[in-house]
Amino acid sequence: ANRLRYRWVSSTALIMMGSLVSKEAGHELKPVHKDVRAQSLARDWAEGLPVSRDLTNEAENLQVLALASDVLASGVELQWFKDEYFGGETKAPGPAVLVSAIGSAESKSKFKALGPLHLTCIYAMYGEQNRIKKKAEHPNGQDFVRMKVKQLEWLFDGEEGKTWEILAVDDGCPNDSKSLARAIIEQEKYSNVKVLDLEDAVKDGLPYFQERGLTAGCKQSRKGGAILYGLHHAASAPPRKVPALVMYTDSDLSTDMSLCGLLADGILVQGSSMSMGARYGQAETFLVKPPDSGAAGHPQSHFEQPNMMKIVMRHWVRVQLLPMLRGVYDTQCAFKCFRAEDVMKIINEVRGLGADFDMELLLCALSYFRNAGVPDEKLCAIAPTLFTEDFAESNFMATSDDPDKSYKTFASMTNGMCAMHERYIPTGSPEAAAAAPIVEWARDVSWETYKKMILELEKRGPTLIDHDFDFATIKGACE
Numbered sequence: 001a002n003r004l005r006y007r008w009v010s011s012t013a014l015i016m017m018g019s020l021v022s023k024e025a026g027h028e029l030k031p032v033h034k035d036v037r038a039q040s041l042a043r044d045w046a047e048g049l050p051v052s053r054d055l056t057n058e059a060e061n062l063q064v065l066a067l068a069s070d071v072l073a074s075g076v077e078l079q080w081f082k083d084e085y086f087g088g089e090t091k092a093p094g095p096a097v098l099v100s101a102i103g104s105a106e107s108k109s110k111f112k113a114l115g116p117l118h119l120t121c122i123y124a125m126y127g128e129q130n131r132i133k134k135k136a137e138h139p140n141g142q143d144f145v146r147m148k149v150k151q152l153e154w155l156f157d158g159e160e161g162k163t164w165e166i167l168a169v170d171d172g173c174p175n176d177s178k179s180l181a182r183a184i185i186e187q188e189k190y191s192n193v194k195v196l197d198l199e200d201a202v203k204d205g206l207p208y209f210q211e212r213g214l215t216a217g218c219k220q221s222r223k224g225g226a227i228l229y230g231l232h233h234a235a236s237a238p239p240r241k242v243p244a245l246v247m248y249t250d251s252d253l254s255t256d257m258s259l260c261g262l263l264a265d266g267i268l269v270q271g272s273s274m275s276m277g278a279r280y281g282q283a284e285t286f287l288v289k290p291p292d293s294g295a296a297g298h299p300q301s302h303f304e305q306p307n308m309m310k311i312v313m314r315h316w317v318r319v320q321l322l323p324m325l326r327g328v329y330d331t332q333c334a335f336k337c338f339r340a341e342d343v344m345k346i347i348n349e350v351r352g353l354g355a356d357f358d359m360e361l362l363l364c365a366l367s368y369f370r371n372a373g374v375p376d377e378k379l380c381a382i383a384p385t386l387f388t389e390d391f392a393e394s395n396f397m398a399t400s401d402d403p404d405k406s407y408k409t410f411a412s413m414t415n416g417m418c419a420m421h422e423r424y425i426p427t428g429s430p431e432a433a434a435a436a437p438i439v440e441w442a443r444d445v446s447w448e449t450y451k452k453m454i455l456e457l458e459k460r461g462p463t464l465i466d467h468d469f470d471f472a473t474i475k476g477a478c479e
Contacts, residue, residue: 038084072108099286099386104259110264117244119244120164123227123230124230125181126177128181167195243339263336264337266337266382280465282329283384285297315329328380331359333358354413418443
């Protein structure tokens, strides 16, 4: 019933829901090959669209999928829409909804070219008692359990031999996110959405977590434990007769699940060992900052990051301490995908459960593939995405209760990178010798010192993500 309900959500249907898509109540979706017709269609679609995004607006979230269907049905090459609405050096991108829709259309186009497959999607839940609700129930409500299902239903619609499932993993949430999610699943009668409980796995003595010191609850986990449990669960499933992929993402709607086609294409068509998204650092990445800012493309998507200098500093420290990750700018992007048969071998090497686990997971994956003889160009396919910031509930943003929250998070990640360096870089190696002064500083840097450094560096103006700091400058900013 749910598949049929959202099978063909058209622009016209969304007008009935109160969202203006075009001037008229519909338009013919005939094959089009002339720019004049394409320009007319695109103008109709763009008119009346908000500049920014509202992830709490169900109609707007569905509008992305409806417009993506219209783009595909138009008969116009996707590159034309990119050229017209992705912006450039002297041209701003189009409305964020339309930019997002073009990305979703590209994802579905690539997905349709694939053969049978199964996709397992994982996300962690902690403190999601607000975003899990509808907007009518809470101002920050995104209804993300239902909306993620709708986004995947749209991507998989009409695809024979392709199946999917969602594993929502509770990370010891004190606000009972798991019960809220289970109630929605029962109400909607979802057969392929399941809630896992990390605390149950710990209490049951799952050896994987006992080996990592998680023996008395989930307090040491900061998202990492929940995602790793989901990956462990998916990797433990019986082998399938079709290619099985496992991806993980964030619980909110910042990255649209309809983009999973890009991840599948990276592995099954491009032939990479894994795939991941990118929110900044390369062409066709877009950042949206609600409620007023639209889609900012590269490099503006970097400069407009609310934590820009912290991200630059994280990248600099990462390059110095973990040179094997040098070529990946957005290591923290929670939109990564693997073949199911590789997952257990990768996660068995991951030790951390905190906010920096994404980085270690990527490091372990790349090391595993390199050791297996995979050439560098086939290690990881990176797909640029549109990312919408969620300021209201983010763990990386300051709050009225904790204005220093972001400094604490990034300082902790700096400490974590130091621990990873000591774990993965051989003692006595040239890399270890070169990084020794930075390791000594990063190992114990407090969030108060980190904050002082960032504020001092910000006074000197914005820098590109790959800015090469002099270590003396870093130490001076801390004093």
